[in-house]
Amino acid sequence: MSSTKQVYYQTSSLSLDDKKSFLRECLDLSYDWWVDKLDCSESFARQKVDCSFEAILDRLTKKSHFVVINRRRWGDFENREHFEVGFCSMESPIDYFLFIEIESAKMPQILAHYDLKPMH
Numbered sequence: 001m002s003s004t005k006q007v008y009y010q011t012s013s014l015s016l017d018d019k020k021s022f023l024r025e026c027l028d029l030s031y032d033w034w035v036d037k038l039d040c041s042e043s044f045a046r047q048k049v050d051c052s053f054e055a056i057l058d059r060l061t062k063k064s065h066f067v068v069i070n071r072r073r074w075g076d077f078e079n080r081e082h083f084e085v086g087f088c089s090m091e092s093p094i095d096y097f098l099f100i101e102i103e104s105a106k107m108p109q110i111l112a113h114y115d116l117k118p119m120h
Helices: 016-029 053-057 108-113
Strands: 032-039 047-049 065-072 082-088 094-103
Touching: 016 053, 016 082, 016 094, 016 108, 053 094
Parallel strands: none
Antiparallel strands: 032 047, 032 094, 065 082, 082 094
């Protein structure tokens, strides 16, 4: 993967339960994860918040924006190839974001299990 082009994966076929299961599997293989919130009454920038994994999963709904992205080497200050998975809750007035980072080499088994394919 010498290219720096990021690749997004099609996730529309996943049910809400599948998405939660997918996120749990990714968490088990991850090297980092965190939760941000966007509360525009306080700031127009996302802020990291202390939140348990189960609490953020409770915010995942059918209207949430769910993403699986092969980031390659983008954004990782240790310069490792990685995927970023997570979601934006799409809530108001406070929006929550889950980010999970996984080394690229660990993702093929999860992608195959959920039959996720790159978008074209």
